[in-house]
Amino acid sequence: MKIAVVSITKHGIALAGRVVAALPGAQLFAPEKFRAEAKAAAPGAANSYAGKVGEQVPALFAAFDGIVAIVSLGAVVRLIAPHLKGKEVDPAVVVVDEAGRFAIPVLSGHLGGANRLAGHLAAVLGAQAVLTTASDARETIGVDLLGRELGWTFEATHDELVRVSAAMVNDEPVALVQEAGSPDWWPNHANGRNGPLPANVTRFAKLEEVDVGRYAAVLWISERAMPASYAAQLAGRCVIYRP
Structure with a gap:
């Protein structure tokens, strides 16, 4: 999977560096004002953008199979809602809190692989994957x-x-x-x-x-x-x- 890791705060970027390190080929996206912090957290994989994070969503949806957002769950829901097309084509989206305690699949958990991605991040970060898809939560057959x-x-x-x-x-x-x-x-x-x-x-x-x-x-x-x-x-x- 091609993964974009998005963080909008200074402390979140530090955690994002650990996430990028755990996902070969992942790219970090952070606001321009945190360019230096992003480069330090993810050398060779840092990208900075001007403007609002919501403006980046269409390009991220088009270019990546999955997005890990170190952003509040509510904010992510609002950011991605206008761009949803269907579970067969939408990228996997996982939210991780800034403390690195929870990895929450938000979109395309089942078909898109967000549940699996959340499970991997939970293992790497020592976090809890919050799975709500019935077949995965109960470990039955999908x-x-x-x-x-x-x-x-x-x-x-x-x-x-x-x-x-x-x-x-x-x-x-x-x-x-x-x-x-x-x-x-x-x-x-x-x-x-x-x-x-x-x-x-x-x-x-x-x-x-x-x-x-x-x-x-x-x-x-x-x-x-x-x-x-x-x-x-x-x-x-x-x-x-x-x-």
Whole structure:
């Protein structure tokens, strides 16, 4: 990820230097009046700007995959609100307080990687990552992220993703059928998972082993086409993954 680290105060810039050091290739952005402090905090990665920080947001959104803002949460919400387009395209935004106690994903926490970025910063700074995305907070399966780190793609409509995700986070019974692909997707999933699979998930080796009427949703990892006999039964409540 290309990361911009933004700070608008003298003390915040000192912390920003630690953040830049923890993120290879990150760039620090600070007001012109703190040019010297920024250069000292992030040698070779410091940028200063004239005018208001809000004027920098469009360029930062366009040029970076993620933004770490050492700015108050409320201010960041107001600054980025006019520029939001959608979770598929908006950059990850994480707010860190000046004391370095909390790393808070504000935007694109799930798909954009802000949750993972916050977790990394929390480890580096000795801070607490404040995750509010249900699948990450509860360390369950993020349906639209399963296998992404392994290059898998998925087939599902928006409505199917919503319905299956709801079944997952609401502890409804979910069948996970893996017929192909690496079995190591769980520790690599989203922000990484260390514990067992969620209790509401039952694993199967073949789709034909599943009594589909017993499950609210099905996650099917396979290289074959959906059998016609199952297509109608699983309509609206299945996500297909292609390794």
